[in-house]
Amino acid sequence: MNQPLDESLEKLTKTIASTPKVGSGRFQRMAVTSASSLFAVFVALAICAVLLWVTDKDWVKAYSTLFGAVTEERVLYDTLQRATPLFISAAAVSIGFKMNLFNIGVEGQMRVALLATAVAGAAVRLPAVLHVAFCLAVAMIAGALWGGIAGFLKVKRGVNEVISTIMLNFIALSLVAWAFDDFFRDESNTEGVLVKTKELPSTAWMPDLVDKPKLGGTLIVALVVLLLFWVLVWKTKFGFRLRASGGNAGAARATGVNPGRMIAISMLISGALAGLVGMNRLMGDVHAYQNNLGEQQGFNGISVALLGQKHPVGILFSGLLFGFLSAASGKLQLEDIPKEIVTIMQGIIVLAVVIINGVIQRWDERRIQRKAAAQLEQLAAAEAVA
Amino acid sequence: MTEASEYAVVLEGIGKSFPGVRANYDIDLRVRRATIHAIVGENGAGKSTLMKTLYGMHQPDEGTITVNGVQHTFRSPTDAIAAGIGMVHQHFMLADNLSVLENVILGDEPASGRGVLKLDVARDRLHALMDSIGAAFDVDTMVAELGVGQRQRVEILKVLYRGAKILILDEPTAVLVPQEVDELFANIKKLVADGTTVIFISHKLDEVLAVSDEITVIRQGTTVATTTPGQVDRRSLGNLMVGSELPDPSGRDTQVGSEVLLEVAGLDVAGAAPGAKLALEDITFRVHSGEVVGIAGVEGNGQFEVCEAILGLTPVVRGTVTIEGTDMTTAHTKERLATGLSYIPFDRHREGLLLNSPLWENTFLGREDEPGLSSGPFLRRRRMEADSRQVIARFGVRTPNEQVPAFALSGGNQQKLVVGREMSSKPKVLIAAHPTRGIDVGAQAAIWDEIRHARDAGLGVLLISADLEELIGLSDRILVMFDGRITAHLDPDTATPELLGSYMTGEMQEAS
Numbered sequence: 001m002n003q004p005l006d007e008s009l010e011k012l013t014k015t016i017a018s019t020p021k022v023g024s025g026r027f028q029r030m031a032v033t034s035a036s037s038l039f040a041v042f043v044a045l046a047i048c049a050v051l052l053w054v055t056d057k058d059w060v061k062a063y064s065t066l067f068g069a070v071t072e073e074r075v076l077y078d079t080l081q082r083a084t085p086l087f088i089s090a091a092a093v094s095i096g097f098k099m100n101l102f103n104i105g106v107e108g109q110m111r112v113a114l115l116a117t118a119v120a121g122a123a124v125r126l127p128a129v130l131h132v133a134f135c136l137a138v139a140m141i142a143g144a145l146w147g148g149i150a151g152f153l154k155v156k157r158g159v160n161e162v163i164s165t166i167m168l169n170f171i172a173l174s175l176v177a178w179a180f181d182d183f184f185r186d187e188s189n190t191e192g193v194l195v196k197t198k199e200l201p202s203t204a205w206m207p208d209l210v211d212k213p214k215l216g217g218t219l220i221v222a223l224v225v226l227l228l229f230w231v232l233v234w235k236t237k238f239g240f241r242l243r244a245s246g247g248n249a250g251a252a253r254a255t256g257v258n259p260g261r262m263i264a265i266s267m268l269i270s271g272a273l274a275g276l277v278g279m280n281r282l283m284g285d286v287h288a289y290q291n292n293l294g295e296q297q298g299f300n301g302i303s304v305a306l307l308g309q310k311h312p313v314g315i316l317f318s319g320l321l322f323g324f325l326s327a328a329s330g331k332l333q334l335e336d337i338p339k340e341i342v343t344i345m346q347g348i349i350v351l352a353v354v355i356i357n358g359v360i361q362r363w364d365e366r367r368i369q370r371k372a373a374a375q376l377e378q379l380a381a382a383e384a385v386a
Numbered sequence: 387m388t389e390a391s392e393y394a395v396v397l398e399g400i401g402k403s404f405p406g407v408r409a410n411y412d413i414d415l416r417v418r419r420a421t422i423h424a425i426v427g428e429n430g431a432g433k434s435t436l437m438k439t440l441y442g443m444h445q446p447d448e449g450t451i452t453v454n455g456v457q458h459t460f461r462s463p464t465d466a467i468a469a470g471i472g473m474v475h476q477h478f479m480l481a482d483n484l485s486v487l488e489n490v491i492l493g494d495e496p497a498s499g500r501g502v503l504k505l506d507v508a509r510d511r512l513h514a515l516m517d518s519i520g521a522a523f524d525v526d527t528m529v530a531e532l533g534v535g536q537r538q539r540v541e542i543l544k545v546l547y548r549g550a551k552i553l554i555l556d557e558p559t560a561v562l563v564p565q566e567v568d569e570l571f572a573n574i575k576k577l578v579a580d581g582t583t584v585i586f587i588s589h590k591l592d593e594v595l596a597v598s599d600e601i602t603v604i605r606q607g608t609t610v611a612t613t614t615p616g617q618v619d620r621r622s623l624g625n626l627m628v629g630s631e632l633p634d635p636s637g638r639d640t641q642v643g644s645e646v647l648l649e650v651a652g653l654d655v656a657g658a659a660p661g662a663k664l665a666l667e668d669i670t671f672r673v674h675s676g677e678v679v680g681i682a683g684v685e686g687n688g689q690f691e692v693c694e695a696i697l698g699l700t701p702v703v704r705g706t707v708t709i710e711g712t713d714m715t716t717a718h719t720k721e722r723l724a725t726g727l728s729y730i731p732f733d734r735h736r737e738g739l740l741l742n743s744p745l746w747e748n749t750f751l752g753r754e755d756e757p758g759l760s761s762g763p764f765l766r767r768r769r770m771e772a773d774s775r776q777v778i779a780r781f782g783v784r785t786p787n788e789q790v791p792a793f794a795l796s797g798g799n800q801q802k803l804v805v806g807r808e809m810s811s812k813p814k815v816l817i818a819a820h821p822t823r824g825i826d827v828g829a830q831a832a833i834w835d836e837i838r839h840a841r842d843a844g845l846g847v848l849l850i851s852a853d854l855e856e857l858i859g860l861s862d863r864i865l866v867m868f869d870g871r872i873t874a875h876l877d878p879d880t881a882t883p884e885l886l887g888s889y890m891t892g893e894m895q896e897a898s
Contacts, residue, residue, distance in 0.1 A: 236763045237754045243743070244751060250737040253699060254729060255752030256719030365793060372794040375786035 029364065033309045036360040037318065040307065040353035048345045052337070062337045069328035076327075077213040083323030084280045085294065087222040089301025090319060091229045092273035094310040096161075098233055099266035100246040105150055105165025106274040107298025108172030109143040113275030114282055115176045115197070116142035118289035119184050122198040131203040132283065136221070139279055140272040146172060147271015148264070155260040161267070169298075180289060189288055196288040206284040218280035225273060230312040242266060274298065303350040309357075322346060393452075394419040394552050394583040395440065395471075400449035402435055409435040412608045413449065417552075417600075422574060422584045424594040426627055427604035428826050433587050436604065437554050440585075441473045442466035453552070472550025474541045476557045482530040487512060489529055490544045515546050518580055519573040534684070535566035539573065552583045559593055560852075563684055564887030571597045589627070591620050603627055640842045642862055643675030646711070647815045647846035648696070648727075653705035655691050655870075664703070665691045667871045673815065673846040678837070680849045680861030680878070684890050688870040689850045690732060693817050696848070697729055698722050710814060723752065728813030730805055730821050732850075734797075738804040741793040745785060746774035748792050749807045756811065773810070781806035782832055798825035805833050809840060816840070819850040834860065854883045868892045 045063070052059035069075040089106050096103035121135040150168060153159040186198040206217045233239040245252040245262040253259055278294030286293060304322050308314030329342040393416050400413035410432045417423040427433045439446045442460030451458050453469045460466045463473070480489050487505065490512055496504045512525055521539045529537060538558060545553060555574070559567045574584050575597070588594050594601055595615045602612045603626045611626050618626070655666035666688050673679045683689055694700035696707055698719040706715045714722050723729075731737035739748055750770045754760060759769050774788040781802045785795055792800060805821060818837065822830040837860065841847055851857045857864055858878045866874035866889040874889040874896050888894040 235765055237760050237765060238763060240747070240750070240754060240765060244740055247740040247742055248736075250733075251731075251739060251751060254697070254731055254737045255754075256698075256723055365791075368791060369794045372786050372790050376784055379786065 029368075032360060032364050033311075033357075034314070036356045037307050037309060037314065037353055039360075040349055040356050041321070043352040043356070044345050044348040047348050048341055051344065052341060057337050058335075061335055062332060062341065065331050065335050065337070066325075066328050066342075069331050070324070074213045075324070075331075077210065077215050078327035079320060079324040080215055080219055081280070081323070082326050083319040084216065084219045084222045085277045085297040086300055086304045086319040086322055087315060088225050088273055089277040089297050090304035090308055090315040091225050091312070092270045092277065093301050093305040094308075094312075094315065095229060095233065095242075095266055095273065096270045097305065097310045098239075098246050099242050099262055100249075101154075101263065101266060101270070102162050103147065103150070103165055103267065103270045103274070104162055104302065105147060105168050105172075105298075106270075106277065106301050107296070108165070108169035109146045109271045109274035110277040110294055110298045111172045111176050112146040113139040113142040114278040114293055115180055115184065115289050117275075117279070118197045118200065118282060121200045121204045121283075122288075125201065126203060128203040131201070132206060135200075135204050135283055136276065136279065139275040141275070143275020144268045144272040147267050147274060151264040151267025151271075154267070155263050177291065180291070184289070186288075194290055196286070196290045198288065200283065200287045204283060205287055206279065208284070214285075216280045216284035218284050221276065221279070225276065226312040226315060229273075277301065300346075303346055306350055307353050392419065393417060394454060395585070396450075396452040397436070397440065398450050398452070400436065400439060400446045400451070402439055402444070402446050408607055410439070410446070410607050413604075414609050415602055416612070417583060417585060419454075419583055420578055420581050421599040422578055422586055422597055424586045424588060424598035424601045425604060426588055426591065426594050426601060426623070428589060428627060431604045431627075432607040433604055434556065437473065437556060437585070437587060440466070441471060441554060467548055467550070470549060470551040471554065472545030472548060472552070473554040474538070474545055474556065474558060476560055478537050478541055480529045480537060480540060483528065485526045485528055486523070486532070486540050486543075487525040489540055490525075490547050492544075494548055512543065512547065515543055518577065519543070519546070520576045521573060533566075534561050535569060538562070538570065542573070546577075546582075551581070552585065553577070554585045554587070556587050557589075558586070559588065559590060561685075563890045564884055565891055565893070567593065591623050591627075595620060595623065640676060642677040643844060645675040646672050647675050647709070648673040648848065649706075649708040650692070650696065651706045651708070653692075653695055653707070654703040655688075655695050655700055656703050663870070665870050666695065669695075669705070669872060671865055671872065673848055675814075675844045675846050676841055677863070678841055678847040678849050678861045680851065680857040680864040681867055682851070682854065682857050682864055682886050682890060683867035685852065687867045687890075689819070689867055691870070692867070693729065693732070693819055693848075693850065696722075696817060697727070720755075724755070726812070726814035728808040728811055728816045730808050730816070730818040732819040734800055734804050739792045739800060742791055744789050744791055745778065745783075745795075745803060746771045746788040748803060749774040749777045749788075749810070751807065753807070753811050777803065777806040777810050780810075781836065782829075798829040801825050802829055802833065805836065809836055813840075813845065815846045815848070817848045817850075820852060821849070822851075822853065822856060830856075854886055857886075858883075866890060868895065 049059040049063070052062055089110070092106050093103055117135050117139040120138045121131070124131070124134065126134055146168065150161050150164040153164050154161050180197065184197045185195050189196045189199050209215045209217055209219065233242065241252060241257045242262060244255075245257055245259055249259050252262070277297050281294050282289065300322060304315060304318045307318035307321070308316070325342045325346060329339040332339045332341065395415070395417040397413055397415040400410055402410040413436055415425075415436070425433050425436070438444055440451065442463045442465050445459075445461070451460065453471065458465070458469055460469070481492065484492065487509060491508045496507045498504055509525060516522065519539070519542065521543070523532075523536060529540060532540065538561070542553070558570060562570060574586070578584055586594070586598060595618070598615060600612060600614055601618070601623070603610050603623070605627060649672045651670050653666055653669040654664050657663050657665045669688075669692060671679060681689055681692070691700060695702055698714070698717060702715055706713055708714065709722060709725050709727055712725065714725070735741065740751060747770070750759060750773070758766075759773060760766055771788055777783070778785060778788060783795070783799045783802045783806065785799060792803070795803065801822070808816065816837070821837065822833050834856070837847060849857065849860055858881055861878045864876040864878050864881055864886070865872050866876065866886065868890060869892060873892070874894070876885070
């Protein structure tokens with residue numbers, strides 16, 4: 001290439017580099033997505049206020065009681081405690097979303113992992129740190145294997161993962177209940193009517209960060225999961241290929257990315273994370289498997305992931321919100337307001353966020369197109385002057 | 387004759403803006419009754435927007451629409467159809483699993499009071515219409531069994547069946563081979579003789595000059611001239627359209643090299659369904675360094691499969707693919723790309739871009755392992771962005787910056803970005819499938835220049851194109867594919883569009 005051309009190229013490159021970026025850049029897009037989540041929360045609050053009002057409950061009192069609880073230390077610790085599994089489960093769902101997979105099976109993957117970890121953890125003798133690591137590894141492997149079934153079916157047989165994970169949830173539930181009842185129940189470790197498996201040795205217990213009010217060490221695991229999720233998806237080549245396959249499978253395929261392999265890997269990772277969801281209860285609290293352990297956390301993770309816009313930072317906030325709502329809901333009963341209003345609220349939040357996202361996204365795309373066109377005109381005008 | 391009845395359609399002062407784009411302004415169009423009126427303009431000049439306005443698919447911001455002397459406001463195509471306007475879209479909208487007759491009456495079925503179809507009535511009417519355009523085929527054939535030209539005829543019949551007296555044809559010849567084009571023109575001339583008005587949108591100047599009575603030129607959103615074929619020739623009409631000189635794809639000074647960069651030998655690829663005939667049969671060709679080998683053919687005759695097989699995206703039944711002297715028949719796609727193979731895909735939206743991702747991620751796609759852009763498993767974002775700015779600058783992508791998502795760019799700029807990405811990995815062999823499809827003349831010239839420069843520097847190019855002018859102008863050799871086989875080897879210096887057309891339709895085949 002000749003000299004003047006090189007120079008002019010360099011100049012042009014610099015001009016492009018120096019044009020303002022925030023305009024149509026990622027920060028503004030982030031602001032827009034955050035705004036749609038916030039808006040969804042307000043819509044849900046408004047609808048629930050109407051529900052309370054038509055059922056003759058004092059909605060002002062309800063909300064002041066609910067959000068007044070934010071000052072109570074006990075509620076705050078409980079919020080973190082309840083948010084812990086939600087962080088992990090939302091990360092599990094989100095990594096699927098990045099590959100365009102909707103893993104509804106976190107609940108089942110979690111359940112399989114719970115029993116597997118309770119049984120394997122109680123069967124071995126290991127020093128404290130190793131034993132905890134062993135249990136986490138078993139949980140991840142068990143969850144990955146169960147999630148992997150859906151991945152395998154999708155790659156080999158083209159079975160839609162939504163259908164297969166829902167079905168696998170039912171199978172997991174029944175299979176685990178049967179295995180637990182027939183093989184792993186331990187009568188000696190039974191309080192009242194609650195049947196449990198053999199208790200985990202204390203070396204496998206997840207240490208608490210704070211004793212009273214209780215804050216389990218699994219929170220650290222959850223935060224590490226969110227951090228790793230962020231690094232993996234946004235900072236690595238693998239994550240780029242994953243997002244590329246999810247964004248446009250055809251384009252990724254043309255660059256040599258094997259879509260089937262990506263589906264399998266993301267289902268395995270998603271399942272492995274799902275396996276960790278129940279661990280704060282199993283290893284940090286009950287120390288044995290029982291039937292209601294971690295119930296619904298797999299499904300709640302879907303809501304948290306959607307409200308958190310499938311991004312680790314968003315998941316952090318939405319997990320805290322959902323954790324807080326359920327931690328504070330007990331307060332409502334004292335005021336004779338059914339605490340189920342919180343469950344309804346969570347449901348409406350999810351519906352609202354899905355609808356609002358759809359609308360806002362279209363608006364945002366038009367906004368970006370308009371903005372890009374306007375900036376181009378400015379650029380052309382500037383060039384004409386020069 | 388009064389003015390009201392002299393013109394079938396009068397559009398006055400039509401303007402239509404979309405966010406950030408003024409698609410049409412000050413449009414002035416007068417279409418005489420029972421004539422063929424061509425509307426020509428570059429891609430993106432605003433032809434389609436204008437026709438959508440006339441067909442009621444959107445409402446103009448300003449201006450008036452007068453049909454047969456009566457001013458109309460079309461809220462939807464239904465209103466336009468009621469006023470006797472019918473539109474045949476570029477992409478056919480037919481149900482494959484219904485017969486011709488069923489497709490034609492779909493949505494407007496003649497039925498008795500009790501809802502029983504009166505097919506005989508429809509059949510008689512359809513036969514009458516077929517006579518009027520001079521089409522002859524069995525109305526009970528499944529549409530799936532029809533060729534492209536016949537399907538188009540069905541689309542036209544469908545519109546006429548609904549009583550259209552003004553027919554809009556949106557780039558009707560884009561999908562046809564020359565012989566089919568002649569048939570189509572014969573049909574519409576017959577229609578016009580019977581009093582129908584045809585508005586014919588095209589950017590193929592030869593056709594426009596051959597068939598139309600009047601021509602209106604649209605440039606950058608507005609009508610710049612109305613003329614007749616008698617007053618202009620190809621060159622002057624082209625200059626009206628572009629506003630400057632037409633780009634010319636031809637010309638080369640360097641010699642074709644002797645090194646064989648890509649060799650495909652005896653390649654067979656299985657058909658889509660088990661037991662179906664082969665999608666590719668005995669494909670053999672070589673691409674040398676500094677050579678452009680063009681592949682002509684009607685879409686769907688195996689060009690896509692050839693690309694997929696060379697890239698390793700589809701399994702090969704028999705034969706070999708050799709890239710730079712290495713047998714790559716069983717190699718993984720990534721390995722092939724790593725040896726210096728690049729691919730400008732058929733459809734930038736389906737295979738080329740992450741529409742929702744910023745441009746710097748798009749210029750990085752497929753180049754994840756290129757040194758400097760990543761380190762170990764991690765991405766180097768600053769480097770990726772800097773690299774993206776270079777691609778944008780070098781290939782003249784019109785964009786405010788590299789952070790804009792790809793969907794915000796116009797089609798031509800998206801295509802330039804894809805071409806830029808594929809060229810910036812410094813390929814030795816380039817598979818370019820329709821590298822300039824659907825983009826404006828300026829961008830087309832820029833892309834041709836880039837390909838020509840790289841070729842002069844030793845790049846081997848396999849060019850797949852539907853633009854015969856591009857093929858003849860750029861290629862050193864032209865292969866014609868028909869029905870999964872190479873049926874002709876032509877010299878671009880002696881090949882004419884008509885000759886290519888004969889091979890493309892399978893009318894002529896070289897003895898193998």
